[in-house]
Amino acid sequence: MLYIIGLGLGDEKDITLKGLEAIQKCDKVYMEAYTSLLSFGLSPNGLSHLENLYRKPIILADREMVEEKANDFLSQAQLSHVAFLVVGDPFGATTHTDLVVRAKEMGVEVKVVHNASVMNAIGICGLQLYRYGETVSIPFFTETWTPDSFYDKIQQNRNLGLHTLCLLDIRVKEPTLESLCRGKKAYEPPRYMTINKAIEQLLEIAQAREDSAYTEDTECVGLARIGSEDQMVVAGTMKQLQLIDFGAPLHCLVITGNTHPLEEEMLNFYRCRTLLGAVRGEAEFKFLLFLENVRMGL
Amino acid sequence: MLYIIGLGLGDEKDITLKGLEAIQKCDKVYMEAYTSLLSFGLSPNGLSHLENLYRKPIILADREMVEEKANDFLSQAQLSHVAFLVVGDPFGATTHTDLVVRAKEMGVEVKVVHNASVMNAIGICGLQLYRYGETVSIPFFTETWTPDSFYDKIQQNRNLGLHTLCLLDIRVKEPTLESLCRGKKAYEPPRYMTINKAIEQLLEIAQAREDSAYTEDTECVGLARIGSEDQMVVAGTMKQLQLIDFGAPLHCLVITGNTHPLEEEMLNFYRCRTLLGAVRGEAEFKFLLFLENVRMGL
Structure with missing residues (x-):
């Protein structure tokens, strides 16, 4: 199962209870780094805020990783629960439609947790x-x-x-x-x-x-x-x-x-x-x- | 202080941590009843789901109350913390701009907690x-x-x-x-x-x-x-x-x-x-x- 979880706009506390519960179920937690750190006013070393609240280590997935290595983490999602965190809503200004399409083509079940976006x-x-x-x-x-x-x-x-x-x-x-x-x-x-x-x-x-x-x-x-x-x-x-x-x-x-x-x-x-x-x-x-x-x- | 808090779309667990924390601070918690119960698939007696999770009694504010009695709960908000819960985002499909305008005219500080909307x-x-x-x-x-x-x-x-x-x-x-x-x-x-x-x-x-x-x-x-x-x-x-x-x-x-x-x-x-x-x-x-x-x- 791949959970694509919107984090909302302001800071780590804008996650929903549903999103937080989904993260707890996951073996791996990735976060898209395109805009996330910038939006949350964090330096690349500032991830610990989120990790402490979500109680999971977070792997930053930059643009290259999402584009080139999506198959790796989608394969993980075939066998276990994987979370992909995105700032705003998964289908807001930065869309993750391509990831959903690739997941579905690989037979990976996808759940989306919505949140506010710009x-x-x-x-x-x-x-x-x-x-x-x-x-x-x-x-x-x-x-x-x-x-x-x-x-x-x-x-x-x-x-x-x-x-x-x-x-x-x-x-x-x-x-x-x-x-x-x-x-x-x-x-x-x-x-x-x-x-x-x-x-x-x-x-x-x-x-x-x-x-x-x-x-x-x-x-x-x-x-x-x-x-x-x-x-x-x-x-x-x-x-x-x-x-x-x-x-x-x-x-x-x-x-x-x-x-x-x-x-x-x-x-x-x-x-x-x-x-x-x-x-x-x-x-x-x-x-x-x-x-x-x-x-x-x- | 008036908190206008978006509840998101699915059920009571779509509230954000920020929204939940704001509710905890409030002396009175109102919920707009226009579309809320319907969206969350609840009967008018089904409020207890939300009350249990949010750990506060909720007062249903129907259309008449919001239109006719807004001054009452805005007066409360001048003296203490009041929450107004809305399904979706406070400025989504059903907007609450009029409430914000009335609050600001009465000198009540307003904080908005965003969430997903349709x-x-x-x-x-x-x-x-x-x-x-x-x-x-x-x-x-x-x-x-x-x-x-x-x-x-x-x-x-x-x-x-x-x-x-x-x-x-x-x-x-x-x-x-x-x-x-x-x-x-x-x-x-x-x-x-x-x-x-x-x-x-x-x-x-x-x-x-x-x-x-x-x-x-x-x-x-x-x-x-x-x-x-x-x-x-x-x-x-x-x-x-x-x-x-x-x-x-x-x-x-x-x-x-x-x-x-x-x-x-x-x-x-x-x-x-x-x-x-x-x-x-x-x-x-x-x-x-x-x-x-x-x-x-x-």
Whole structure:
């Protein structure tokens, strides 16, 4: 039996009782390392938090292991109980459909334990989940590569009055260019995209287009570390959000469509509207925003 | 402090450790009764399951209580810790944004504990969450009321190649017509929409239109009791799914858009394609489907 267990978003205590019971039954416990450590604010040596709570040793399964060695741990799952832990929900933003397909092809029974993922926890900002259109991913641009397929999707959503969830790039264990050329394994340091960087890239692409799906004055919501104790949610225009330091990963961004009055009421709690009128310079805006965030307990 | 705690989808053990710890701190524990009992397969007397596990008495808060008496329990939350339990995620399919707004207006601090909701757990069927368009709700038609705003949304999604999650109507504690006229409180028996009924209504609306956003041959996925031990997932055309008894609530339906190869591979596990060619009559189809479901452990 292969248990694929969602860990939720914030920290080790976001696991469900059902997930915890499943882990207790397992002989081996793997955890996908793509985004997990980053999300839980842990260093690679910080696994002990989870191991102590779950009372099992955890084997980190990085991207290579999942892609190359899945057959090994699926073979184990043919004979005994194996757990595969994933941050969020097993079928959330990072999906594990391929693992399920491989397991089923090998005749391994699969049980899924669901949990929160960014795809539903994003509801915390007050924009109703059923009023979102297609989700987009924003990848890091390079000097030679500026993929912009997200633009048309955002435009479609906004034409329909729908909100757009933008998932921001995470680069963990990317091989260095040098290592690719020489065939040795060496990795780039982990990188995650900030809300500021995402907005910069969004505006860069919009400027190259004649129509404008959005501008620097378009209302957005920036969210950092959703589900954790120090999550941060700020509503404002792209221009305003670009001035804000959202701190540690992970970040994501919502571009609003048409909003309903109840949605507006919620956004107001995350907005610094009363202050903005009085702001003259960037430094002053940042200071007032800081005060406002303190007041709102953010 | 008001804790709004998601209970997840399956049963009482889908609560997170964080949610359980929050309940322990609270002087009063309310549970929204709109959909909870139905989802967890409990009768109104079946609360003791939850109370035993959570080690607290639970007060059922029905729709009237939440709407009319929210100020009472928000006043309690000004002075002490109060928990409000909701099935799924606090901002999932049934949203509690209004409660958050009222709490914040009264100066009550709010903490949200996220969990799985149908909005992300639907990923279990193998259709990628980021390829869904706007979610629609399908209400029960009456003799005089056949609202069809869902049709245009499904059409928009399908034109863009996107999948559509259809949430099906739940009627709990609806006042009877007689009680509305006489001012006495009396309620209709609870009703929930089956996948079969939803498809019947979908096809009724499509027949009245010239273009067709979908037909009885459109590929869909029917899902019942997502996240529980006896969940049922079947992929097939509307016509095929209409023949299937999905059993107890809650049901939902996905109308596919364009599918990717990996999505198709997953759908194949839920499909009875090999059998369908050989089927002559409805009874035979139902029997073969039954065998197939047994084989797949559904």
